[in-house]
Amino acid sequence: MLEIAFAVCIAxxxxxxxxxxxxxxxxxxxxxRARRDAVDASSPPGNERGWPPFSLSWxxxxxxxxxIIxxxxxxxxVLASISAVAPCHHGDRGDDAGQRVVR
Structure with missing residues (x-):
């Protein structure tokens, strides 16, 4: 579950x-509008720019x-160190896991 949350936070x-x-x-x-103004300011009339990216400053x-890297x-x-220090032990309680202890 932690890996999925990590992947979403990174994506x-x-x-x-x-x-x-x-x-x-x-x-x-x-x-x-902002892109039209940028085209008008940066290119002479009748000159096609091709396919520019969405960003004005690529x-x-x-x-x-x-x-971000x-x-x-x-x-x-940090995720790897957390996983290495505290591994998950599902159902392992130290006693005979899955058996009922009667005292």
């Missing part, structure tokens, strides 16, 4: 920057994605 910060780096068709990209988005490694190291 969420990774999905957002990766989704912003996915190229969009120019017809969709230019319908967004280099900063990529940098933020790369800065050390955090993920540290979180994985």
């Amino acid at each position: 969420i910060p990774l999905v957002i920057p990766v989704a912003q780096l996915v190229p969009l068709p120019p017809s969709i990209w230019t319908t967004m 280099s900063r988005t990529l940098a933020s994605l790369l800065t 050390p955090v993920i490694c540290c979180a994985y190291a």
